Amino acid sequence: MAKIPGIIYICVGIMFMVASYILDAKRETSKLTFFIFIGAFMVLMGLVKWAISMLKKSPKKEKSSAKPVYCGVCGSALRSFDNFCNKCGNRIFGS
Numbered sequence: 541m542a543k544i545p546g547i548i549y550i551c552v553g554i555m556f557m558v559a560s561y562i563l564d565a566k567r568e569t570s571k572l573t574f575f576i577f578i579g580a581f582m583v584l585m586g587l588v589k590w591a592i593s594m595l596k597k598s599p600k601k602e603k604s605s606a607k608p609v610y611c612g613v614c615g616s617a618l619r620s621f622d623n624f625c626n627k628c629g630n631r632i633f634g635s
């Protein structure tokens with residue numbers, strides 16, 4: 541079950557809802573309301589699964605392509621765009 545992509549849940553859920561809504565409307569009863577509810581629930585499940593998968597894929601945190609830069613004098617970590625060490629003032633030469 542865990543391998544079913546969320547989009548399948550959404551599709552099946554929508555089909556459930558539409559099918560039971562149409563059948564419901566034709567028969568003018570509300571016996572299928574339960575199935576509409578199931579469809580809505582499946583859509584919700586699909587959305588949640590989809591959202592989770594999106595969250596799992598995205599954490600490619602923009603690792604600033606620049607390598608970490610360290611001051612050659614005091615060794616403190618610097619931002620790649622720093623021109624001078626903010627600790628000892630040593631000039632950093634861009635690589």
Ligand SMILES: [Zn+2]
Nearest residue numbers: 611614625628
């Ligand atoms: Zn320094």
